[in-house]
Amino acid sequence: MPSPVIIGVVVVYLLFLLVIGxxxxxxxxxxxxxxxxxxxxxxxxxxxxxxxxxxSAWLLLGLTGIGYALGMHALWVVLGEVLGVALAWAxxxxxxxxxxxxxxxxxxxxxxxxxxxxxxxxxxxxxxxIVLSMVAFYVGAQLTATGKAFDSFLGTxxxxxxxxxxxxxxxxxxxxxxxxxxxxxxxxxxxxFACLLVLPFVGIGAVGGWGALxxxxxxxxPLAVFEGLQASGPxxxxxxxxxxxxxxxxxxxxxxxxxxxxxLGAPQLLARFLAAxxxxxxxxxxxxxxxxxIVFDLGAVFTGMAARVLYPALADPETALPAMAAGLxxxxxTGLVLVVVLAAIMSTADSLLILASSAAVRDVYQKIFxxxxxxxxxxxxxxxxxxxxxxxxxxxxxxxxxxxxxxxxFAWSGLAAAFAPVVLCSLFWARTTRAGALAGMIAGFLxxxxxxxxxxxxxxxxxxxxxxFAAGFAVTIGVxxxxxxxxxxxxxxxxIREEVRxx
Numbered sequence: 459m460p461s462p463v464i465i466g467v468v469v470v471y472l473l474f475l476l477v478i479g480x481x482x483x484x485x486x487x488x489x490x491x492x493x494x495x496x497x498x499x500x501x502x503x504x505x506x507x508x509x510x511x512x513x514s515a516w517l518l519l520g521l522t523g524i525g526y527a528l529g530m531h532a533l534w535v536v537l538g539e540v541l542g543v544a545l546a547w548a549x550x551x552x553x554x555x556x557x558x559x560x561x562x563x564x565x566x567x568x569x570x571x572x573x574x575x576x577x578x579x580x581x582x583x584x585x586x587x588i589v590l591s592m593v594a595f596y597v598g599a600q601l602t603a604t605g606k607a608f609d610s611f612l613g614t615x616x617x618x619x620x621x622x623x624x625x626x627x628x629x630x631x632x633x634x635x636x637x638x639x640x641x642x643x644x645x646x647x648x649x650x651f652a653c654l655l656v657l658p659f660v661g662i663g664a665v666g667g668w669g670a671l672x673x674x675x676x677x678x679x680p681l682a683v684f685e686g687l688q689a690s691g692p693x694x695x696x697x698x699x700x701x702x703x704x705x706x707x708x709x710x711x712x713x714x715x716x717x718x719x720x721x722l723g724a725p726q727l728l729a730r731f732l733a734a735x736x737x738x739x740x741x742x743x744x745x746x747x748x749x750x751x752i753v754f755d756l757g758a759v760f761t762g763m764a765a766r767v768l769y770p771a772l773a774d775p776e777t778a779l780p781a782m783a784a785g786l787x788x789x790x791x792t793g794l795v796l797v798v799v800l801a802a803i804m805s806t807a808d809s810l811l812i813l814a815s816s817a818a819v820r821d822v823y824q825k826i827f828x829x830x831x832x833x834x835x836x837x838x839x840x841x842x843x844x845x846x847x848x849x850x851x852x853x854x855x856x857x858x859x860x861x862x863x864x865x866x867x868f869a870w871s872g873l874a875a876a877f878a879p880v881v882l883c884s885l886f887w888a889r890t891t892r893a894g895a896l897a898g899m900i901a902g903f904l905x906x907x908x909x910x911x912x913x914x915x916x917x918x919x920x921x922x923x924x925x926x927f928a929a930g931f932a933v934t935i936g937v938x939x940x941x942x943x944x945x946x947x948x949x950x951x952x953x954i955r956e957e958v959r960x961x
Contacts, residue, residue: 464611467793471800475630478642482634488833492635492840493816494564494733499640501739505746506647507640508730509543509754510802511809512721516870517758518650518802519603523775525762527688529675531699532762534714536755542718543751547744550722551731552958553885555740558732560954566725566877567821569732573884574892575944582821584896588876588903589725593814593847596869598854600807605855607803610780611796620855623803628848631808632841636733639808646801651750653798654757657782661764664786674767681775687919694766706918713921720870720923723878726809737961807851815844868910868922875902875926883934888948894938902930 490496499507524532557563561572567585570576601620608619630638665671672695680690687710693700701707721727734740758779765778772781783795819840824831880898883890906926914922 461789461792463789464793464796467790468612468796468800471797472626474645475626475642475804478645479630479632479634479638482630482636482638482641488837490564491637492837493812493820494729495635495637495640497559497733498735499730499733499739500735501742502746503640503644504730504734504739504743505750506651507643507809508727508743509747509750510643510647510650511726511730511806512543512724513650513751513754513802513806516599516802516806517754518653518779518799519606519776521755521758522762522765522779523777525759526766526772526775526778527681527686527762528699529689529694529763529766530697531689531701531710532714532759533697534711535717536752536759538715538718539721539751539755540718540748541715542721544744544748546721546723546727547740547747550728550882550885551734551740551744552737552961553954554728554731554881555734555737556954556957556961557885563732565816565820566728566732566881567817568825570880570884570895571825573944574890574895576892576896579826580892580896581899582825584899585725585877586817586822588873588899589817590814590847592869592872593810594850594854596810596873597807597814597847597851599869600803600810601851601855603803604800606774606776607780607796607799610777611784611792611799617856620852623800623807624848624852627804627807627811628845631811631848632844635837635840636729636812639812640730640733642804642808646798646804647750649794649798649801651753653795654761655753657779657795658757658760658764660786661761661768661782665764665767671764671767675763678766678770682771694763709918709920712924713919716921716923716927717870719878719927720874722874723881724870724874725877726806726813726873728877728881729809729813737958811844811847814847815840818843871921871923871926872903872906875906875923875930876900877902879927879930880934883931883938886951887935887938888951889938889943890934890947891938891941891943893941894934894936897937898930898934901933902926905929 521532521535524535557573558569561569563569563572567582570581571579574581601624604623605616605620608614608622609616614622630642662668662671665674675694676692678690678694681688689699698707699710701710731740761782762778765782768785769778769781772778779795779799783792787795819836823839824836876899879902880895883898884895906922909922909925914920
């Protein structure tokens with residue numbers, strides 16, 4: 459029987475999210491309010507909510523599981539994500555904000571359509587297809603994590619955990635819109651930060667200190683029940699994970715670093731830049747976001763490594779953090795850790811639902827079919843679509859319990875490879891054309907999907923983000939060189955650069 463204290467902590471947390479939903483609902487009655495929080499987000503909300511959205515259950519369950527299975531080799535993920543976050547806030551956020559304010563954009567396809575003077579709505583249609591297909595898998599992965607978390611901590615059973623998590627997310631997302639999503643993500647990000655700052659020290663202390671941790675890992679046996687990539691013994695202490703400079707080792711390290719590329723242009727993260735109050739808030743948010751991601755990732759990896767010594771026979775490495783919390787902490791803190799796991803899950807699921815809803819309602823229904831639709835009607839439709847998308851994710855999550863780390867990476871890479879290369883070219887290369895950008899979106903997405911299905915196994919399991927990104931850039935640049943850029947693109951880009959410099 460779960461502790462009443464743990465149940466009480468979870469209930470208080472869930473009620474808190476419901477209150478945020480009601481509070482955010484005051485500004486969710488039009489498209490700008492529901493999908494962009496009225497473009498009023500301050501720096502501290504921007505920083506924590508962007509990282510919380512980018513990390514998800516992948517961080518607390520998936521990355522701790524990789525730390526458990528691979529040891530120091532997982533630090534390549536840390537390097538990639540820190541670089542990705544730092545570059546995004548330093549070079550992408552401010553020009554993207556300037557462009558989208560100039561155009562009055564509410565979504566990324568809004569921006570692309572205006573940037574390339576597209577009168578055919580091609581960016582909206584292609585973007586909606588990509589977003590809706592990837593978000594279905596992504597939300598399914600988050601709900602999978604919800605089921606694992608509730609079952610690990612409270613013994614609810616996987617299906618009940620999935621359903622409960624979805625019900626809460628849908629309530630505050632549907633009622634409160636993007637404002638509720640952003641502020642709840644901020645609160646959830648703070649909880650994640652505190653947990654991953656403290657829990658590694660608790661785990662290492664329980665092992666007996668840093669030296670004892672190193673000794674324990676050096677003596678660790680292989681994981682008998684785990685069939686994925688893993689290390690054991692001294693290999694857990696090597697950055698190469700025992701793979702060294704072999705093709706598999708290079709592909710694995712490059713793939714882990716490549717995870718961070720998505721921070722440069724995944725649409726759910728670009729939405730934060732777009733919704734910022736102004737350029738000054740973005741400048742203040744950057745250092746906060748970088749410090750936050752360092753604590754997030756290092757904390758997750760070292761928590762997993764400590765769990766490998768403390769609990770060497772886990773059947774599922776992705777339960778490392780719940781196992782350590784339940785085994786080492788009093789009930790009150792175990793309940794808080796469960797809340798943190800749920801926070802990581804919900805902070806991504808809510809953003810994805812809003813993203814997909816905006817693709818269907820704003821980019822397709824309003825802009826293509828009903829430009830004269832009333833704002834309140836569009837808001838109501840957006841909320842209904844959010845519910846439908848959530849139920850679709852529920853069905854995917856219930857079909858099978860998947861490995862969160864790899865399933866999330868698949869959807870993460872599909873979204874990023876489709877949008878990031880095109881957005882980066884549009885921000886920094888005036889010669890980018892409509893045809894090039896559209897072809898690049900399609901190429902980045904298709905190569906990512908085809909790589910997983912046809913080529914990945916034959917190329918040392920190289921992470922699909924890398925060929926997807928390469929294809930997106932190559933096709934965008936190649937096609938642009940043979941087509942004409944929009945009239946006035948060079949002058950507009952120069953004006954944006956000057957605006958950003960002066961801000």
